[in-house]
Amino acid sequence: MRPSDWAWRLRDVILVLLKGLRRASRAGTSSSARAGASLSSGSIARLKPFPALLRDLVERAGMEAQKEAQRIMTLSVWKMYHSRMQRGGLRLHRSLQLSLVMRSARELYLSAKVEAHQPEFPPSGGTLDPRLRPPREADAAMGAAPPDAEQLPEPMDTQEEAPRAPETPARCDPPPARVSRKRRSSSHPSDGGDAGLVPSKKARLEEAAREEAPEVADRLPLPPAQTEGAFPNLARVLQRRFSSLLNCGPSGSPPTPPACEAKPACRPADNMLSVLVRAVVAF
Amino acid sequence: MEEDIDTRKINNSFLRDHSYATEADIISTVEFNHTGELLATGDKGGRVVIFQREQEVLVEEQTPDVVLGSILRVLKFSLPSLQSKNQVHRRGEYNVYSTFQSHEPEFDYLKSLEIEEKINKIRWLPQQNAAYFLLSTNDKTVKLWKVSERDKRPEGYNLKDEEGRLRDPATITTLRVPVLRPMDLMVEATPRRVFANAHTYHINSISVNSDYETYMSADDLRINLWNFEITNQSFNIVDIKPANMEELTEVITAAEFHPHHCNTFVYSSSKGTIRLCDMRASALCDRHTKFFEEPEDPSNRSFFSEIISSISDVKFSHSGRYIMTRDYLTVKVWDLNMENRPIETYQVHDYLRSKLCSLYENDCIFDKFECVWNGSDSVIMTGSYNNFFRMFDRNTKRDVTLEASRENSKPRAILKPRKVCVGGKRRKDEISVDSLDFSKKILHTAWHPSENIIAVAATNNLYIFQDKVN
Numbered sequence: 084m085r086p087s088d089w090a091w092r093l094r095d096v097i098l099v100l101l102k103g104l105r106r107a108s109r110a111g112t113s114s115s116a117r118a119g120a121s122l123s124s125g126s127i128a129r130l131k132p133f134p135a136l137l138r139d140l141v142e143r144a145g146m147e148a149q150k151e152a153q154r155i156m157t158l159s160v161w162k163m164y165h166s167r168m169q170r171g172g173l174r175l176h177r178s179l180q181l182s183l184v185m186r187s188a189r190e191l192y193l194s195a196k197v198e199a200h201q202p203e204f205p206p207s208g209g210t211l212d213p214r215l216r217p218p219r220e221a222d223a224a225m226g227a228a229p230p231d232a233e234q235l236p237e238p239m240d241t242q243e244e245a246p247r248a249p250e251t252p253a254r255c256d257p258p259p260a261r262v263s264r265k266r267r268s269s270s271h272p273s274d275g276g277d278a279g280l281v282p283s284k285k286a287r288l289e290e291a292a293r294e295e296a297p298e299v300a301d302r303l304p305l306p307p308a309q310t311e312g313a314f315p316n317l318a319r320v321l322q323r324r325f326s327s328l329l330n331c332g333p334s335g336s337p338p339t340p341p342a343c344e345a346k347p348a349c350r351p352a353d354n355m356l357s358v359l360v361r362a363v364v365a366f
Numbered sequence: 367m368e369e370d371i372d373t374r375k376i377n378n379s380f381l382r383d384h385s386y387a388t389e390a391d392i393i394s395t396v397e398f399n400h401t402g403e404l405l406a407t408g409d410k411g412g413r414v415v416i417f418q419r420e421q422e423v424l425v426e427e428q429t430p431d432v433v434l435g436s437i438l439r440v441l442k443f444s445l446p447s448l449q450s451k452n453q454v455h456r457r458g459e460y461n462v463y464s465t466f467q468s469h470e471p472e473f474d475y476l477k478s479l480e481i482e483e484k485i486n487k488i489r490w491l492p493q494q495n496a497a498y499f500l501l502s503t504n505d506k507t508v509k510l511w512k513v514s515e516r517d518k519r520p521e522g523y524n525l526k527d528e529e530g531r532l533r534d535p536a537t538i539t540t541l542r543v544p545v546l547r548p549m550d551l552m553v554e555a556t557p558r559r560v561f562a563n564a565h566t567y568h569i570n571s572i573s574v575n576s577d578y579e580t581y582m583s584a585d586d587l588r589i590n591l592w593n594f595e596i597t598n599q600s601f602n603i604v605d606i607k608p609a610n611m612e613e614l615t616e617v618i619t620a621a622e623f624h625p626h627h628c629n630t631f632v633y634s635s636s637k638g639t640i641r642l643c644d645m646r647a648s649a650l651c652d653r654h655t656k657f658f659e660e661p662e663d664p665s666n667r668s669f670f671s672e673i674i675s676s677i678s679d680v681k682f683s684h685s686g687r688y689i690m691t692r693d694y695l696t697v698k699v700w701d702l703n704m705e706n707r708p709i710e711t712y713q714v715h716d717y718l719r720s721k722l723c724s725l726y727e728n729d730c731i732f733d734k735f736e737c738v739w740n741g742s743d744s745v746i747m748t749g750s751y752n753n754f755f756r757m758f759d760r761n762t763k764r765d766v767t768l769e770a771s772r773e774n775s776k777p778r779a780i781l782k783p784r785k786v787c788v789g790g791k792r793r794k795d796e797i798s799v800d801s802l803d804f805s806k807k808i809l810h811t812a813w814h815p816s817e818n819i820i821a822v823a824a825t826n827n828l829y830i831f832q833d834k835v836n
Contacts, residue, residue, distance in 0.1 A: 184673065
């Protein structure tokens with residue numbers, strides 16, 4: 084089995100984590116030094132290594148999943164681009180499937196990024212779980228790009244929905260303007276209806292520095308339908324999207340308007356996150 | 367006829383055999399006609415080849431190369447080159463009957479797109495006179511072909527000589543009436559109707575209605591109803607194109623009319639759902655009458671779940687009570703009366719579930735497999751990779767994996783069941799999942815409407831198998 088194949092299996096990820104725990108408990112690792120700092124209680128000396136270990140493993144699994152997701156995204160974009168060249172033109176069904184995979188990969192990539200930062204939370208017991216899980220599920224599609232990492236602790240520390248809520252409209256107002264401008268410039272004939280959806284789906288963790296164009300996945304079925312030959316737009320959108328993905332990391336506008344019902348691909352990431360959150364909390 | 371599917375399939379003949387693989391020779395559709403006398407195949411080059419079964423001649427023979435020992439009467443399909451000198455009569459052999467170029471590559475100037483000539487589907491019309499009619503379609507155009515025989519020729523014209531040149535009137539002194547004289551059989555195919563310019567997207571299926579007057583053609587987002595006589599108009603009966611293409615979530619992948627009820631049809635979607643529509647309810651059947659969907663098993667949820675749940679083929683049973691759907695890993699049989707889940711689910715190649723990422727990379731995950739019923743709806747068959755095809759007996763719940771390959775089975779030999787091993791221990795004669803050849807895939811198969819004869823298309827080779835008869 085290829086390493087890439089396991090990256091998508093929740094069960095396998097958990098097994099890896101457990102194996103790593105067992106291995107570390109036998110051998111002892113250097114991460115115990117780092118662990119001590121993050122834990123509040125110093126009396127549980129033996130349990131000290133575990134959270135840090137878990138964090139390590141989570142990070143490693145997260146990075147692996149992140150790399151895989153990025154690889155899949157690259158592959159999908161390549162396939163999409165090359166499907167233009169094939170005889171018979173762009174196939175709608177194939178493009179739709181590729182865009183679905185791309186969207187799932189993107190969500191996994193984002194969630195992998197998010198949970199990589201997650202272990203930095205002080206495990207504050209019950210308040211962590213219920214707060215984090217619902218917003219996490221809603222924001223699974225959103226992520227913190229690496230340059231935004233330093234801004235993360237700020238919303239995380241508050242962990243209050245109230246202060247976040249007023250931030251959101253403020254933050255969302257400039258982006259929609261930019262987003263809708265971008266939409267228009269990319270010759271996207273849809274009206275501003277989508278711009279209205281953007282704020283409601285924006286992540287609370289999102290930073291103001293959003294350069295992303297709207298989700299390519301939404302856009303991709305459009306060019307073939309509009310005019311079967313309007314591919315220059317598609318190529319430009321793909322290029323822009325892809326480069327933005329590479330440069331500032333994924334995040335940005337919501338992947339789906341309501342028509343694309345409840346991102347089922349989110350669920351594995353959600354499960355992984357919620358399990359990891361619970362694991363962190365337990366220790 | 368006994369349907370012991372385990373061991374009794376005989377590898378009969380290789381038709382359309384090519385020793386080298388040309389892209390244009392890849393078979394893209396296989397279809398028996400309603401009596402099973404004719405077998406049509408379409409390929410990527412736009413050609414249609416029709417095979418006809420020879421008249422059966424009762425014969426008792428024992429030839430030296432019969433592998434079956436003391437069995438007297440054996441159905442044998444042999445290649446002409448393997449024919450032994452003792453044989454004079456053969457029984458039930460499929461020979462090439464007609465070949466014609468159905469579709470040519472076209473260019474759509476408005477969209478700057480090339481239209482492939484690949485034949486996506488062939489459907490026969492039931493025979494109503496001496497000629498045979500079939501519908502063949504590529505991505506954009508459906509054509510009705512008439513295949514007729516000519517075995518007599520008029521001779522003795524007054525005004526023309528034997529070569530067809532006009533005679534000088536001054537030399538005509540007598541009057542004679544032309545007479546029909548027999549000639550060598552000539553099979554000619556003529557396009558009788560061309561149904562064009564009705565589809566914006568790529569046609570994926572056609573289906574002839576049981577009234578034999580209409581048929582439907584389905585593309586990714588729309589289904590059109592045609593009358594055979596009228597080529598410049600069609601009715602749109604299903605349209606799932608969203609007003610905003612950004613909201614597109616599913617496409618139509620296959621459609622078929624009910625075998626007996628001319629008002630009922632089903633279409634499958636890329637989301638794994640099937641909709642049954644009744645044309646009596648409204649002119650535009652956007653609202654389905656029945657909706658078949660199985661709730662997803664959350665334990666099987668994976669990254670590629672959406673892709674592999676896309677239904678690639680849907681077929682009514684001959685009785686009209688069941689429908690069979692094929693998605694990437696399974697075949698499901700649904701009862702029309704129960705919408706919430708299929709009555710039977712068969713795993714075709716579940717060992718691929720853990721390989722989905724690799725299959726995505728080599729594009730195999732997008733392969734559209736077809737599935738077929740046998741004449742009595744008791745056995746279903748579908749293809750897989752490595753030139754394997756699978757049969758499932760619905761009554762005994764037994765299944766078998768067979769291989770269509772020349773190397774592994776001699777002509778007239780009984781096919782050996784194959785097995786793919788998934789665990790670590792590989793027994794002899796088993797193939798491990800990693801050594802499967804994913805470039806050899808069987809997407810198209812067909813089953814004779816009444817007998818146990820199957821046609822299996824493996825890339826550019828066509829194999830015909832049938833039961834051994836005692």
